[in-house]
Amino acid sequence: MSYNQSNDQRYFNLHLEGFANLYDARMVTPKPGQSFEPFLQVRATFLQGKAEDAQPVFVDLKVTGKTAKKIIEKFQSEIADRDKKVNAVLKAGDLRFTASSPGQGQEVRVFTSARLLSIKYLKVDGQQVNLEQFNDAGAQATAGGSYQPQAQQANPAAANANLPDSVTLDPEAPDFKQRKAELKAAGYSWNRDQGAWVAPQSRQAPENQAAPAQGDVVRLDKGQPDFAARKAELKSQGYRWDRDQQAWVRPAA
Template sequence: MSNDTPVDESDRFINLIAEGLAYVNEVREVQPKRSKPFTSVRLSAMHGRKGELEYTKFDLVCRGREACELMKRHADAVNAKDGGGKRRNKVVARFRAGDLYADKWLFQGKPQACIKGRLILVTYLAINGEVVFHQPRDEQAEGDNPLPGEVAASNGGNDGAAEVADIVELRKDDPEFVARKEQLKGGGYRFQRRFRHGETDYQNVWVKFAA
């Protein structure tokens, strides 16, 4: 009997999920004529090496309750502009989005494109370098903390924007692993799965940022 028999997936829904770090460009309330109003968020998600970042545009409908409340609460900071129309604040978020699809259109004769979908979760938000929201660690899997560079990115990505006070390596085979882990947490250290400081790349370290 062959093991290559196709599996019937007709009764299952497979979602496409994206997670990343992005500048929050706009938070707006949309009021369709024939349906309920909803909150929409425009993001510029970052990818690539530091100094060579590229951006992918997302236009997302808020669906996660906490994510919606967070975006609404800080909408004024996101949308604030100076007299020249430039954004006053740099707002950075770590986000998770689903139900993704590509959308394209013409604007003044030029092709435009973005990824549309639903904003499911926001686990981190910083405004001009100040962290205003960070999902409690006990509500995340270990290591699901702000991505390396989040604090620096919220300050515009400048070197030294996130000054490091200390870096601690803690191995799971350490006899006092649990006790030391709790001590680091209590001391304000954050677990980083991948972290770059200066010219050195670290993996699975605990980092304390300067106040």
């Protein structure tokens, strides 16, 4: 289709739609010298790729959809609580990419933002939410009540996905520092044993972690940035290099 002056007022709308994990819902207010109106913002970790190895895409969302705003406001405390998991299928638009102004010796970071238009699916702390109650008619029917969990139905595979258990970063990648910062903001922590960043739900409390069995065999990758530190740690724990197994072995007691 060709365009001419008669339709110069048309807009090209690029939408982002997919499954995401929500966190850090908050009101953004202007600082001294700024003149924008306060707005509701939520951070979303969209997932893409195979469910067993999905990669996170971090997007800051300004909540502009009328119904979406009601939903985020209703569950703002749950979204902000890192001990609770909030999953959603979102539709966002007006994507923008903003580059930071790095200081000397720093790398340029690119931040992605968009406007949250609608929420098509929501699961709060293991319970699927009936979103119809947030429509005008549904809101009148449930006014004054708590949110209504919806009976579990067959959902697409993406709706059952969670944050990927672990994410491996390439230290040589140009966006390494940015992705590392985003993972830390999402609650990931570095796991030396796996050589990867591990999602919050994958972590266990120290008292629940099984103690390493005697006679353990550990293989290290010399290409990992923490190779020297891990080698020293193993030696301090009594591990010895075994040429036959090409691994570090801790003798059984």
